Amino acid sequence: MKRLLDIEFHKFRYSKSSKTLTIIYLVIVVLLMLTGMIRISFNQFSGSLSDLGIFNFPLIWHITTYFTSYLKIFIAIVLVSLTASEYSNRTIKQNLIDGLSKKELILSKFYLALTLAVLTTLIVFIASLILGLIYSDFNEFSIIFSQMGYLGAFFLAHLIFFCFCLFAGILIKRSAFALGFVFVWYIFEGILNIIARLVDGFYDTSIYDWLLHILPLNAMSNLIKQPFTKIDLVESTLNQISIAEIDLQYDIEWLDILSVCIWSALFIYWSYVLLKRRDL
Numbered sequence: 148m149k150r151l152l153d154i155e156f157h158k159f160r161y162s163k164s165s166k167t168l169t170i171i172y173l174v175i176v177v178l179l180m181l182t183g184m185i186r187i188s189f190n191q192f193s194g195s196l197s198d199l200g201i202f203n204f205p206l207i208w209h210i211t212t213y214f215t216s217y218l219k220i221f222i223a224i225v226l227v228s229l230t231a232s233e234y235s236n237r238t239i240k241q242n243l244i245d246g247l248s249k250k251e252l253i254l255s256k257f258y259l260a261l262t263l264a265v266l267t268t269l270i271v272f273i274a275s276l277i278l279g280l281i282y283s284d285f286n287e288f289s290i291i292f293s294q295m296g297y298l299g300a301f302f303l304a305h306l307i308f309f310c311f312c313l314f315a316g317i318l319i320k321r322s323a324f325a326l327g328f329v330f331v332w333y334i335f336e337g338i339l340n341i342i343a344r345l346v347d348g349f350y351d352t353s354i355y356d357w358l359l360h361i362l363p364l365n366a367m368s369n370l371i372k373q374p375f376t377k378i379d380l381v382e383s384t385l386n387q388i389s390i391a392e393i394d395l396q397y398d399i400e401w402l403d404i405l406s407v408c409i410w411s412a413l414f415i416y417w418s419y420v421l422l423k424r425r426d427l
Contacts, residue, residue: 151255202282205294230316260309366406
């Protein structure tokens, strides 16, 4: 495993675009840490974002993982560009000549995706912990480290997305077109969701509820649900307009966890099958 990771990180070190995108990701995470000082005025409230309690433990784990999950596209571009560039630079063929098997090539990509998912999760953990220790009103050990499941969901969401982008990069072999494929698939799932909602409305079925857990990007997005209605100010505002009958769910569902794990394994397997059948 170490040998295969060394090969991938050697390629990363000599990729200017990959290093640039990674730096952009880190800069945005740091900027998010400074949002606690932003002052807002809403519904007779005037103060900084930290005064809303969004950086209180354990809510901060939900807030930060939800928002930073949208930044994974930067790391995904790194993974796709590294994969696609190997076709244009003939690096894959050279690796095979040097003695790597096609199975080891795919494993090296998977180990890279796994490592990137772990590193991004670790970065968000450290950033969230620092934010919480600075701004949180609750600093008891038991409270700080409660609801850490959101970090696990954050890791799984990144892993499946990186595996999907890896599969797209091997399938298309061009970084721009591979990212375009990911975007088209996102639209495709969105259209299916709309159709499912319409069918559910006409025939009183629950197709959409199943698609929400079964389709890969749906399941990925559903791992960490919106945290806005947990914020005290938003919650009190919603109570004033009488939405008590709405059942808001925040739990991480086991069906989504199972779904993203299966899809991650499938994307890696399909990537291996594609590579195995191709004449490089």
